[in-house]
Amino acid sequence: DVKVTQSSRYLVKRTGEKVFLECVQDMDHENMFWYRQDPGLGLRLIYFSYDVKMKEKGDIPEGYSVSREKKERFSLILESASTNQTSMYLCASSSLAGGHNEQFFGPGTRLTVL
């Protein structure tokens, strides 16, 4: 059973703080993703990674960076948090092996920036 975990369910930070969100998957998936979910806007891709140390920008990368030093771990970094980054952040992983493209999501981190 695929398991994707995220470091925190709820997080409260202050404007200007550096924020780290971590995601770990245990299925040896090569692909990992970070989304933010806002009401009425759906799931918007921030960054994704298709291999260790590889990353690609998604649709809304501004204000974020990522790190993937190990295959199972993908971190999202907010260099200087701002109030407009208050949101639900979802991590996901997938593998194209076997021709299947299902993404498995973590439980989400609700981040509030004050």
Add this chain to the structure above:
Amino acid sequence: GENVEQHPSTLSVQEGDSAVIKCTYSDSASNYFPWYKQELGKRPQLIIDIRSNVGEKKDQRIAVTLNKTAKHFSLHITETQPEDSAVYFCAATYFGNEKLTFGTGTRLTIIP
């Protein structure tokens, strides 16, 4: 890049009635269309998907139809039950592409 539009944004139906959610996509190269369900407070999970080589796929009370010419696909839920209440997301991509482009979601409420 791909653009997916999803309608309606909210939908309320009486328990036992059918619900239909529609999506359109822009990239004719897309050939894989999954649907995810997100219950309140939970993570999105894949419930059904369809590939462009078929026009319809069914799994118990859930079915998905695809019209490649018109570039739209739909989710049909029959005999709705309270546990069908959730947010549903459609998505589109092509095989070999790691990314999914999601629609903006439909909040479905089943009225007892």
